[in-house]
Amino acid sequence: MTAFSKLFKQTFIYGLATVLPRMLTFLLTPLYTDVMAVGVYGKVSIIFAWFAIFNVILAYGMETAFFRFFNKEEDKEKVVGTSTLSIIITSVIIFLTAFLLKNQIAVITDIEVQHINFVIWILLLDALVIIPFTWLRAKEKPVKYAAIKITNVAINIGLNLFFFLLLANLATQSSFFESIYKPDFEITYVLIANVIASAITLLLMFPFYSKVKYRFDSKLWKQMLRYAFPVLIAGLAYTVNETFNRILLDSSLSRAEDPEAEVGMFSACYKLALFMTLFATAFRLGIEPYFFSHAKSDNPQKNYARILEYFVAFGSVILLVVVVFSDLIKVLIIRDEAFWEAMWIVPIILVASFCLGIYHNLSVWYKITDRTKFGAYISVFGAIITLGLNFWLIPIIGYKGSAIATLAAYGSMVLLSYFYGRKYYPIPYNLKKIGLYLFFSIGFSVVYFYQFRENYIVGITLLIVFLSFVYISEIKQLKKLLKG
Template structure:
């Protein structure tokens, strides 16, 4: 019992420390959501989200699963840390450099296919954003692996503060009649190249470049071309490619709906859908914080005799806390929506509980996926992710071909896709993880209770005081039911 408490305390501390560097920037981005939805028209916001949707798919490909690969090879080959890191970084640099060269050479074709002939500058900025962000993946993973939490946090905080400063500065400067400032030349230069939406991309490009500068000392000190190992590179690619396919599948699952809605409905509808989708993505804050603290622990613990027990306990804890988070966010959605996005975007509010539950399923899947990673069978994740992509594509095809297109269909596709992935992976592993199998009925009971409560509050209960009472009652019931499991 004491060991269990000490474990939870350690994990909680790690999660809090990593949250400062990872979750705080996300929260700042959410703080900008109201600013963006007030400053941009819905069609402009649609362009903003569409460019990021396309870039996430590209980054999913370019990452080649090397972050997870790096963590896994560290746990297996501790004597070769510098060789592993150098080999991984050189692989990443080659892949990303080839992308940059190809993209610049093919920019006219890419702009035409994507429907951005009026804004080729968006693509040039995103080529650089993608290049710098991808190059930073492994150095940031190195900081996590070596528990350099403060440095990790500093880089992320500097990144978001720079981005925030330039966004606020350029949008504010854009409204001024007397444009005199010590940074006016920057605004005049950027304003001559792009529009308000492009201001956001320019700020991101500057912050991504700053992160690259800040991780450069790690690259100079720790990366040595002489440490590049061709045999190891082949092994890392063989391990990482299935993870890359899984990441690419995730990128499609997350972004295909917005790409389709923009092109088959309108930018106005996609703008509202995307804004509400971002609120639903609150769940990813919880998932991200939990994952940053847990994932290195999972790999380190993989060789211990009691590893399976701790995996089961931690995943069960993740589900319970995730459902509480779901109830608290969706139970107060009317307040959050009014606070976070402008009224003209409220037309898509109905997608939030659907997409948010889908994101929780994604978090469950992400935690369960550690099982096939620690036995070096990431191909299992590839197969399951392809099932999820198939479901996503199916729902989006239905969305395209039905006479009266409804943006709820892609939202249900997100939920069904991630739900099907969890179910498939669960049945794949239930024979090997019997204790978790015995807890499945508790999970289902918690799931039914939370969804029922959220549905009642969302559709039938408009009184805030009643809603808050029901949420408090729910938390008390969960605490009483689960207290013996986690003490």
């Protein structure tokens, strides 16, 4: 099996682990938008925005550091033991501190204290599976990784369906169910489902903890932290780019009479960009181990360049397909028409997510050359763009400003990463082919959505033209790939 064949097969399995669970969670979006008011859904979105921020803090870049040192060090058990103990100790300390300060945290985040209790538990449980999941990827066990990920989401979805569709009826027939049913308890039910799913996931990971040799090497730990700290900063900056707009939309910046409703509409329509996010995430999960393991092979830059071409080709097709059929997809995903007002953002967020995927592919240069500080610089720059444009545009055009800010941030990060990569680790990207894919896919998407929206004759024609272009450009390479 060639390296590329193995790469794409692993990416396919990681894709199942990422795409299938997220596709299953699509069940929750129509459910939530069916049973929740727009403002309540906005509150849920705000809580999960804070989740994203604190998840990054609890991981503090140790996942990427684990990959680097697991492939770099001869004593791999020392890497596993040190990183595992590090995450356990810091997670417990943050967990206890958060419980002591939960009232203050509630004030800062504008989340009710009863919900903060659940949030703290979920964060702890999720932090304790960071290294086990990373270990599965490093050991190239994508099937087990996928199985546990899918189990987590299946439990979460099952509990949500129980709470929102069955419990009310069961409460009328049984005193036991009546005792646990509470009307207008939607946010708490969502959090309870997450706690149980996360707890079961940790139980499934216990075999990892039973096998770990708990050896802590302080010298190695310091080296890992030095490598991980810029990744932490980059992760926080990325989270600001991706989720902080919900928090800002709910703040005094918003001109809306009901800012939580604006957050709800924005978050619901943002879900339609999930197809691109899933593809980019699955691709990243597959290529990240490949980047590190092949860094010392002959001429790895050539393979890295081809990987980006494949990513842009597939991503361009996904972009145009989702844009053309977005008004059909929205009926399935977002049940209540009250959420549809924010559909304007869909092409912009899709392109922004596409840019983020390109950035992750470009980021290979600073990860394998141990220049992770550049990842931090670039991500912080993107976060500054995000915050600046959000503060400027939200009072003027509301959630549209947040969408534009996200695109501007990720687009600028792509350009910066490419510019610095040329200097420190030149990769011979085929800019002509990549540029043509981007130009036509983005151009067709913009023209169709904002000029011919729901005119499917025009949309499908543009899609066929573009697919033909990609097929002609890539057929030779695809045949070689499949033969391998």
